[in-house]
Amino acid sequence: MYLQQLQLKQFRNYAEQTVDFCAPKTILVGDNAQGKSNVLEAIELLATLNSHRTHRDRELVQWGQAIAHIQGTVTRDAGPAELGMTFRQKARRTVAVNGQSLRRQLDGLGILNAVQFSSLDLDLVRGGPERRRAWLDGLLVQLEPVYAHVLQQYNRVLRQRNALLRAQAKRLRGEAVTGDRSTPLLPETDANTDNQALWDAQLAVAGARVIRRRSRALTLIAPHAQTWQQQMSNAQEMLQLTYCPNVPLPAEDAETKIPSQEIVQQAFLAAIRAKATAEYHQGMSLVGPHRDDISLEINGQPARQFGSQGQQRTVVLSLKLAELMTVESVIGEPPLLLLDDVLAELDLTRQDRLLSTIQDRFQTVITTTHLGAFDAGWRSGSQVLEVKEGALRSPSLS
Ligand SMILES: Nc1ncnc2c1ncn2[C@@H]1O[C@H](COP(=O)(O)OP(=O)(O)OP(=O)(O)O)[C@@H](O)[C@H]1O
Ligand SMILES: [Mg+2]
Numbered sequence: 001m002y003l004q005q006l007q008l009k010q011f012r013n014y015a016e017q018t019v020d021f022c023a024p025k026t027i028l029v030g031d032n033a034q035g036k037s038n039v040l041e042a043i044e045l046l047a048t049l050n051s052h053r054t055h056r057d058r059e060l061v062q063w064g065q066a067i068a069h070i071q072g073t074v075t076r077d078a079g080p081a082e083l084g085m086t087f088r089q090k091a092r093r094t095v096a097v098n099g100q101s102l103r104r105q106l107d108g109l110g111i112l113n114a115v116q117f118s119s120l121d122l123d124l125v126r127g128g129p130e131r132r133r134a135w136l137d138g139l140l141v142q143l144e145p146v147y148a149h150v151l152q153q154y155n156r157v158l159r160q161r162n163a164l165l166r167a168q169a170k171r172l173r174g175e176a177v178t179g180d181r182s183t184p185l186l187p188e189t190d191a192n193t194d195n196q197a198l199w200d201a202q203l204a205v206a207g208a209r210v211i212r213r214r215s216r217a218l219t220l221i222a223p224h225a226q227t228w229q230q231q232m233s234n235a236q237e238m239l240q241l242t243y244c245p246n247v248p249l250p251a252e253d254a255e256t257k258i259p260s261q262e263i264v265q266q267a268f269l270a271a272i273r274a275k276a277t278a279e280y281h282q283g284m285s286l287v288g289p290h291r292d293d294i295s296l297e298i299n300g301q302p303a304r305q306f307g308s309q310g311q312q313r314t315v316v317l318s319l320k321l322a323e324l325m326t327v328e329s330v331i332g333e334p335p336l337l338l339l340d341d342v343l344a345e346l347d348l349t350r351q352d353r354l355l356s357t358i359q360d361r362f363q364t365v366i367t368t369t370h371l372g373a374f375d376a377g378w379r380s381g382s383q384v385l386e387v388k389e390g391a392l393r394s395p396s397l398s
Contacts (some may be wrong), residue, residue, distance in 0.1 A: 001045065001113060001333045005073040010062040011087075011388035012038040023383035024360040027374065029368045030387030034365035038386070040116065042339045043365065046072045046083050047100045047114035047336070048138060049095065049148075051106065057087040066090070074112050077333055083111050083174050098145050106152070108365055109145035113327055114333035117320040117342055125303050125312045126317060129293035136294060139323055140217050141329045147213055154206040154289065161199040162284050168192075169283025200272050203288060208264035210289040211245050218243040218294065220330070224322035229298075232314050232353055239318055246270045246291035310347070317350060321357060328362075339366040 003021055008014040013035045019026075028036045041051050045060075045122040054060070061068040082097040085108075093099050095108040102108055104271045123131045140147040222241040229239035247268045250259055259267075272279070279286050296303040296315055303315050327335045337358060342349055343366070354377055358364050367387075371379060385392045 001074060001331075001336065002077045002111065003072055003074055003336055004242070005071075006039070006042060006046075007069075007071040008039075008042055009069040010065040011042055011060060011068040011070050012062060014038065015062065015390065017031045017390075018041075019385070019392055021363070021365075021383065023381065024064060024147055024363050024384040025204050025212050025358070025378070026365045027371065027379070027382050027384045028365065028387050028392070029369070029371050029384060030367075031369060034387045035390045035392075036387045037118075037340055039392075040118075040340050040365060042070045042366065043072070043114055043336065043338055044116055045070060045085060047112040048141060049085075049108060049137070052116070052118075052120070058089045060087045061089050072112060076111075081111050083108060087271070106145065106148045109141055109148055113331055113333070114338055115142075115320060115323045115327060115335050116338040116340070117317075118338075118340035119342060121316045121320065121346055122312060125296055125307065125315050129291070132294040132296075133292055135290075136214055136217060137321075139214055139221065139326065142327050142335070143217060143220075144213070150162075150206070150209045150213065152209050154203075157199065157202045157206045158285055158288065158290060161203050164196065164199055165279055165285065166283040168280060172281070200269060203285065204265045204268035204272070207247070207268050207288045208261050211247060211249070211259055211264050211292070212261060212269075214289065214292065215243050215249075217326075218256055221319075221322050221326045225318045228318035228321045229314060232318065232350055233311075237311065237314070238300075239315060240295070240297040241319075242295045242297070244293045244295050246288060246293075280296070291395075313345060314350065317346065317354065321354070324357075334362045337362045337364040339364060341367050343368060 005021065006019045008017045008019075010016075019039070028039060030036050037053075041053060041060075050059070066089050068087040069084065070087075071082060074081050074083060082096075082098050084095075084099075086094045093105070095105040096102060097108060097111065124135055137147070137151060140151075167323055218241060225241050226239050229237050230283065246265070248271065249267055250263055268287070275286045298307055298311055301307075303312055307315065324335060324337060343354075346354065355375075360381070368374070371384065374382070384395055386395050
């Protein structure tokens with residue numbers, strides 16, 4: 001897969017810009033705050049429909065403007081595609097494929113695949129579980145775009161069940177519930193219990209789908225991550241990547257390694273029953289994949305607590321390279337690699353490993369504040385673009 005062209009209109013600090021990618025590697029060089037990461041963000045948006053920097057579309061629109069538009073021309077084995085997104089200050093975004101606006105935006109996923117690697121990714125090791133869940137979910141969306149629907153559905157059921165639990169907890173405390181002021185202390189009626197059972201069942205069904213997919217994705221990526229960590233540590237470090245579902249799963253099925261939907265649902269319902277009193281009093285869902293984590297261990301010790309800075313960086317690099325390999329093997333085409341200012345943070349051995357892995361195999365867009373970070377060989381095979389105050393230009397034309 002190859003991103004041939006990117007167009008930006010009133011996107012972040014770009015008024016109007018077209019970028020033609022004419023080499024497998026593009027280096028964006030420029031001072032701080034010129035617009036390098038904004039280009040990567042646009043590509044990330046086209047690939048994932050998400051930006052890891054913001055959830056608010058209005059921030060993407062150039063200040064003082066009402067609308068921003070980004071468009072990518074992608075060639076894939078299946079043929080070329082044009083992917084466009086329009087962001088608005090005051091209205092919902094639209095996503096279009098080949099000029100046709102999509103009714104379901106999530107259908108825009110899977111046209112462009114990209115793996116992003118930035119210095120913020122150190123949070124994968126150091127940050128809280130939500131950071132690791134987001135990473136795994138992002139990977140899953142690339143592997144099977146339908147997962148975006150699966151996750152959306154789970155979150156919808158979770159929100160509704162939480163609202164129900166919250167209302168119950170308020171009643172329990174004798175507070176008036178909005179829209180239901182007449183019944184400050186509602187007795188436990190059959191209707192209530194039925195309603196609750198219904199939401200429990202829906203949560204278990206939707207949640208089990210999430211759990212099984214997360215579990216499967218981890219079994220795919222874990223061996224790759226382990227191999228990379230070994231390579232980069234001269235076989236000194238064994239990286240263990242383990243899915244820690246909040247719902248305790250029964251022993252793995254010897255053949256598929258992932259328990260059936262039915263079995264996971266049952267385990268989910270059992271876990272809900274075990275936490276019923278606490279949920280009732282706290283007024284929120286305490287059980288489910290919204291509380292999952294992924295454990296990262298180096299030689300049996302949690303990388304978060306015991307890893308040195310360098311080890312933690314290596315873990316993140318291993319995870320990213322593993323992501324690249326996993327997406328490539330599942331999709332059958334190499335994804336794009338977006339490297340935001342990471343070279344400077346890696347020692348020479350790790351830089352070498354990263355660069356020699358990429359070679360020309362993955363289309364790579366890489367940002368840097370100084371070209372000296374790249375060796376001559378790498379630089380000569382790359383397209384270099386200077387980024388200055390929201391404009392890109394080839395240095396040769398300057
Ligand atoms: N909606 C917006 N409208 C206009 N300008 C914006 C908008 N959002 C961000 N910017 C500007 O974009 C610039 C930041 O761009 P970007 O993050 O791409 O910089 P960078 O080149 O990656 O810098 P660094 O080397 O520091 O990472 C800032 O100057 C910021 O003020
Ligand atoms: Mg930047």
